[in-house]
Amino acid sequence: MRTAAPAALRHALTLLPGPGDYRDLRRTWKGDLLAGVTVGIVALPLALGFGVSSGLTAEQGLVTAIVAGVLAAVLGGSNVQVSGPTGAMVVVLVPIVAERGPGAVAAVTLLAGVIVLLAGVLRLGRVVGIIPWPVIEGFTLGIAVTIFLQQLPLLTSAQRAGPGELSTHAIIATGQTLAAADPRYLLWALGAVAVVVACMVLAPRLHPSVPGSLLGIAVVAVLAALLPSPLALIGTIPSTLPSPSLPSFDLGTARDLLPAAATVAALAAIESLLSARVAAGLGDTGDYDPDRELVGQGVASLGASLVGGMPATGAIARTSVNIRSGARSRLAAIVHALVLLAVVLVAAGPVGRIPLAALAGVLMLTAVRMVHLATVRTLLRSTRSDGLTFVITALITISFDLIAAVLIGVVLAAVLALRSLSRTTEVTIEPISTERALPGDEEIIQVRLRGPLFFVSADRVYAKVMGMGHTTVVILRMSGLELVDASGARILSDLVTGLERRGITVLIKGVRPEHTALLRQVGVLSALRHRRHLFADLDPAIDHARSHVERARAAG
Structure with missing residues (x-):
């Protein structure tokens, strides 16, 4: 006072x-x-x-x-x-x-x-x-x-x-x-x-x-x-x-x-x-x-x-x-x-x-x-x-x-500004690309997320990722995300949970420091199968994904 x-x-x-x-x-x-x-x-x-x-x-x-x-x-x-x-x-x-x-x-x-x-x-x-x-x-x-x-x-x-x-x-x-x-x-x-x-x-x-x-x-x-x-x-x-x-x-x-x-x-x-x-x-x-x-x-x-x-x-x-x-x-x-x-x-x-x-x-x-x-x-x-x-x-x-x-x-x-902003959210689904391809790399998919991920664009991102065909491992590349709100973080949590339920291992790469607290609070990180499925760089994430593919093939 x-x-x-x-x-x-x-x-x-x-x-x-x-x-x-x-x-x-x-x-x-x-x-x-x-x-x-x-x-x-x-x-x-x-x-x-x-x-x-x-x-x-x-x-x-x-x-x-x-x-x-x-x-x-x-x-x-x-x-x-x-x-x-x-x-x-x-x-x-x-x-x-x-x-x-x-x-x-x-x-x-x-x-x-x-x-x-x-x-x-x-x-x-x-x-x-x-x-x-x-x-x-x-x-x-x-x-x-x-x-x-x-x-x-x-x-x-x-x-x-x-x-x-x-x-x-x-x-x-x-x-x-x-x-x-x-x-x-x-x-x-x-x-x-x-x-x-x-x-x-x-x-x-x-x-x-x-x-x-x-x-x-x-x-x-x-x-x-x-x-x-x-x-x-x-x-x-x-x-x-x-x-x-x-x-x-x-x-x-x-x-x-x-x-x-x-x-x-x-x-x-x-x-x-x-x-x-x-x-x-x-x-x-x-x-x-x-x-x-x-x-x-x-x-x-x-x-x-x-x-x-x-x-x-x-x-x-x-x-x-x-x-x-x-x-x-x-x-x-x-x-x-x-x-x-x-x-x-x-x-x-x-x-x-x-x-x-x-x-x-x-x-x-x-x-x-x-x-x-x-x-x-x-x-x-x-x-x-x-x-x-x-x-x-x-x-x-x-x-x-x-x-x-x-x-x-x-x-x-x-509304129109948010609609235009939501169109800048990019979702690219593609196989991994390295200098030396190994057998089983075709079972690893990387999902690149760029731009803002917020309540207007969140459902579109979810539908596109969940609509892809079956694979063994998905790497969510998130270093290109500029903005994430609570709705966007919730969609990420639902994506991880949904893919894991389908038997697909999810790895996350490149979480920005400013997004870490929100993703942890909303449950994105806890939805991962293992805490070691969070990576700062792409190469270790690809190596880990290959190990999962090898184990899946050996078990099959």
């Missing part, structure tokens, strides 16, 4: 902010300020759009980006991570809002924040490392398709669908939306999307610093104000942040919301850690602490819930912009949140007059840019297993559930 307490205390201290987080601030503050302003401008339309797309309000997306952005920047485990509402979280929130109403989101956000916080305290941050690349890319593709489809209701009618009016399944909801579309409104909305997309594509070609999404939204807002447009607007946005208050729910409600909160928490953890891991490789910005990142993201969602916001995660797109703009410390992400706060305090009126179709255009192009065709081609052309894992993960993400897609993708990748 004396050693456990200090260790726990040391771990707890690593999860807290410290002066080291800002040790290079004197050198980097100018770049951090510029990066923070840049990413704040980029984040504005995304925060508004993700709030609306979730079935909530633009205000809720904005306050989430502000409150969660500051808390995650200060408490998180990455120096350059930018957090806030994301498209992946929208995909999860849409069915929650449809089934339980917008009022349930704050409670789900609070519960999810607690779960993510506990995951960080319990040191579960490294778990994301087991997610294979094909699963991550399939997950990303599925999210991108779903985000794109979720924007269609904003383009087809000025009236937003209420809870229960649209299916929670993105593809079915798309059909329902298009079937009930208002043609006149759809034309106006598609025009707004075209303007936004054109600005986002062309503006960076004029100058890299021009925020194309913000420019496109401004152009559409001005046109909507000047022309007799039917386009629905964001509406009134308060010019102050909401006062903090706990979401109202009891134990019964918490129990009902817990499955949804667990899904949100899992997604928040996965997306934040993936984003932080990618960010650590994009520039010389220092490593990240995955456990501390979970603590920071958990507290960020807790803070967002207190102001009626939505769950927050690390956002790879905004984080990438942050790094490319010169961010080197947490100050950049803090400034990004302050820029958004300034928008609330100063420009809430103009923001409220932005057409929803313009936000849909931003998110549609964002979704398209999430998919990298070169990556898709690489995965599909790599191995059959990786291509299958990628496609199945994407389909499950679109059709069913994000967390189920990740879990199924990981399991499928593991």
Whole structure:
């Protein structure tokens, strides 16, 4: 107990902010300020759009980006991570809002924040490392398709669908939306999307610093104000942040919301850690602490819930912009949140007059840019297993559930990897070969075992060896075995026992030192007829086998 307490205390201290987080601030503050302003401008339309797309309000997306952005920047485990509402979280929130109403989101956000916080305290941050690349890319593709489809209701009618009016399944909801579309409104909305997309594509070609999404939204807002447009607007946005208050729910409600909160928490953890891991490789910005990142993201969602916001995660797109703009410390992400706060305090009126179709255009192009065709081609052309894992993960993400897609993708990748690994197990059955053949050598068979011998390949090895014809002596050559698990050792024991029962003497040659203890514990060595039937080299094993053949011939 004396050693456990200090260790726990040391771990707890690593999860807290410290002066080291800002040790290079004197050198980097100018770049951090510029990066923070840049990413704040980029984040504005995304925060508004993700709030609306979730079935909530633009205000809720904005306050989430502000409150969660500051808390995650200060408490998180990455120096350059930018957090806030994301498209992946929208995909999860849409069915929650449809089934339980917008009022349930704050409670789900609070519960999810607690779960993510506990995951960080319990040191579960490294778990994301087991997610294979094909699963991550399939997950990303599925999210991108779903985000794109979720924007269609904003383009087809000025009236937003209420809870229960649209299916929670993105593809079915798309059909329902298009079937009930208002043609006149759809034309106006598609025009707004075209303007936004054109600005986002062309503006960076004029100058890299021009925020194309913000420019496109401004152009559409001005046109909507000047022309007799039917386009629905964001509406009134308060010019102050909401006062903090706990979401109202009891134990019964918490129990009902817990499955949804667990899904949100899992997604928040996965997306934040993936984003932080990618960010650590994009520039010389220092490593990240995955456990501390979970603590920071958990507290960020807790803070967002207190102001009626939505769950927050690390956002790879905004984080990438942050790094490319010169961010080197947490100050950049803090400034990004302050820029958004300034928008609330100063420009809430103009923001409220932005057409929803313009936000849909931003998110549609964002979704398209999430998919990298070169990556898709690489995965599909790599191995059959990786291509299958990628496609199945994407389909499950679109059709069913994000967390189920990740879990199924990981399991499928593991099964296919084990299947491929099992094929590297080689079993060669052949007569002995020496410089001088002696009479009776044809009654000695050597079985070469190479590669891994584990639960997937064990039965195949057993069937092949036991299926050979009758002989007098079998030499099991095991120096080529790279890996043996308990199942593999058990099969070896069964092989020795089965062959001996058929009157075949079994000799074992070349047991590796790292396998000796397991083979002894499982009973492989004790299954031999005599302890002298274990050899380190082949020549003594062949000589001993010949002596058995001679005795068998003499007895016959």
